Amino acid sequence: MRIGCPKEIKPQEFRVGVTPNAALEAVNHGHEVVIETNAGLGAGFDDDAYRAVGASILDTAEEVFETADMVVKVKEPQAVERKRLREGQVLFTYLHLAPDEPQTRDLLESGVTAIAYETVTDRSGGLPLLAPMSEVAGRLAPQVGAWTLQKANGGRGVLMGGVPGVGPAKVIVIGGGVVGTHAAKIAAGMGADVTVLDRSLPRLRYLDDVFGGTFRNGYSSAGLLAELLPQADMVVGAVLIPGAAAPKLISRADLGIMKPGAALVDVAIDQGGCFETSRATTHHDPVYEVDGIMHYCVANMPGAVARTSTIALGNATMPFMLALADKGWRKACADDVHLLAGLNTHAGQLTYEAVGEALRIETIPAADALKV
Incomplete structure (x- = not known):
């Protein structure tokens, strides 16, 4: 799988979705990793740190979105980024859709398979990526x-x-x-x-x-x-x-x-x-x-301490990112009900009930989306 990480464009957001350590793990699993140039600078990771672990550096965000099978970010995609998403692509990031109808509508229109960090669960009922x-x-x-x-x-x-x-x-x-x-x-x-x-x-x-x-x-x-x-x-x-x-x-x-x-x-x-x-x-x-x-x-309060936040988030997201890349999103979610809880949109359908209730949009069970 080709994993892509663009530079965050939300104002004053300095974190990055993929650390060099996470990129190295993905490369060692046989995946290709592409990073937008200077994406990691705000967190203290220059392009050479990514090249050293086998990742490729691309000049523009457009190239990352166009070529990536899975886009890994930190913050919800901004309006210009949402226009670059497509059906068949996986988006793995924070979404916070319930108070954000424009984002929700754009994700549904794009057809992207969006998995939200903040709704992935664990065995104890916690939210390990939040x-x-x-x-x-x-x-x-x-x-x-x-x-x-x-x-x-x-x-x-x-x-x-x-x-x-x-x-x-x-x-x-x-x-x-x-x-x-x-x-x-x-x-x-x-x-x-x-x-x-x-x-x-x-x-x-x-x-x-x-x-x-x-x-x-x-x-x-x-x-x-x-x-x-x-x-x-x-x-x-x-x-x-x-x-x-x-x-x-x-x-x-x-x-x-x-x-x-x-x-x-x-x-x-x-x-x-x-x-x-x-x-x-x-x-x-x-x-x-x-x-x-x-x-x-x-x-985005944690963006103020971007290096600490990036490393902490990367430690938590890396196992899930690798599961999605190794197995594909369907099998990874079928094998792990906690990762399935992170699925918010797929192929134009909303799959998270609390978001649907907040925005009055019809939802389907996440498990049903595995069959679509």
């Missing part, structure tokens, strides 16, 4: 939130850890999954007063058992949020419903009870965001204000 970036984004959230809280950036002018005689910032993390856990650990490590909210009692018990008094936790409810929001300096939105649009947990009206200059960091923005007032921003212009509350809603 987890590395969730870890990165969770750890980044308090860092960018602390920056947003600085007065020069529009924030309250509050230091996360305080100083002797002055209390620390109060941080609420909504969601106790991978993102929320890592966000809470880092925020607490910065000295903040942290409370994690979740609706899973087993998860809350786990957090209490593992982290003890490092941070508090509570059962997430509208009543508890209403009690905590007036005290909060920062709120991290870390709620995920796999493949579906994120629920709106803080309304615009809620902003009125918050402290002026408080920071909202929406890590769920790829799935539409979990604050009513969220809209996607970029690293170039990451923060905006609504009703006196600062919003940080960068849709």
